[in-house]
Amino acid sequence: MKIDRHRKPYCVIVGGLNLDIQAFCNFEYQPEDSNPGQIHRSLGGVGRNIAENLFRLGLDVELITVVGDSSSWDRLVFSTEKLGIGLAHSPRIVKAPLSVYLCILDRYGNLMGAVADMRAIEEMKIHDLEVQKPLLDFAEAIVVDGNIPKDCIEWIAANYGILEDEKKSHISYKKQRSQEPNAISRPLLIADPVSTKKSEKFVSCFGKFDLAKPNMNEAAKIAGLEQDASIEEIALSLREKSLLPKELYISKGGQGMSFVGQDIIEHISLSSLELRPHVINRSGAGDAACAALVWISLLERRIKENYEDSSWSISPRDKAKLALSAALYASASNRPVNPKLNQRNLFETTRICYPETSELIGELINAIQAENHR
Secondary structure, eight states: OOOOTTSOOEEEEESOOEEEEEEEESSSOOTTSOOOEEEEEEEEOHHHHHHHHHHHTTOEEEEEOOBOSSHHHHHHHHHHHHTTOBOTTSOBOTTOOOOEEEEEEOTTSOEEEEEEEOTTGGGOOHHHHHTTHHHHHTOSEEEEETTSOHHHHHHHHHHHSOOSSHHHHHHHHHHHHHHOTTOOSSOEEEEEOOSTTGGGGGTTTGGGOSEEOOBHHHHHHHHTOOTTOOHHHHHHHHHHTTOOOSEEEEEOGGGOEEEEOSSOEEEEOOOOGGGSOOOSOOTTHHHHHHHHHHHHHHHHHHHHHHHTOTTOOOOHHHHHHHHHHHHHHHHTSSSSSOTTOOHHHHHHHHHHHOGGGHHHHHHHHHHHHHHHTO
16 A cells, blocks of 8 residues: 655544434433434544544544445445545445444433444454555554454554654654655554443553543543542552553543643633533534544644744643533534534634633644644
8 A cells, every 4th residue: 555655644533434313302301201302313433523523623534444335334435525534445344234323312412321333343453454554654643432443452552652662663753754754753642432331442552542532431441440430549540550641631521621641630620601602412522522632732743843842832731621612612513523613613612711722822823824834
């Protein structure tokens, strides 16, 4: 497989593509009963949603997933590629069942329960990734969602994750940088565990990721703790087991987000209720938050490399505020991804929700404009 070294920088997402079926209740949700409401169908999948969010934020994206050969799969593939998400590197499996995510949301957009039939992507093999190594090698970032098999997650972590001997793992990339004008350093490796059950797949390699965004239950599972574990207990366990990613952002629903570093824990609350967009559907909020963290981390890296200023950085607290703002913006749409998302709307939402970020956003806008004119 040959990759154009001079193409625009891109991200690779390895994860799910499926049909989303969302049931919205008109009134208070009544368990064990028939609830009046509306049913919407749309493109979905954690990996696909993250890919679309990143594309709408201005990045080139390639999605590696597993697709079938039925007419239903063809419609999903066509609709996804029409949005600008590349699928040319995804293997096709004969008679693979259509991947479907079915969920029930209460009248406030809160998830009441869901079933995910992701049997197709469970057929992904390490060989499917090995043949895409040239694509992965030159990516700016690789995002892994927990829908893919455990051995595939471990293969990606072993080949692109943080290693004890970082210098050795970077040798080939440094040579490429000197020989290829568009070659970059090791791709950022990002994890979204997807669910409590699927987070078990990351237990052996979570510490090799540059950035991860689990929720509290997923983080507790990876740390080997009960679901009621505190953020402090989770942080301690991950540190002791050498499973702490370089940047760990734990989403806490209505309580906001916590950043966990090697020697720090920071809590970032959601903005005041009166400053938030009106909530319609929270089911895609986590995917939007993950995409925002990827996007802002790549922007931070580009600014450092373009201006050769290793001291400049975006604080984890400010990254979390951008991620929470992206989640709130996503919740204002009845689709898994808000079709109005772009850099301008994300910045504006962040400014409204967190006025103290105005100066930083001004700096980021200037940096983006300068990069566009390079």
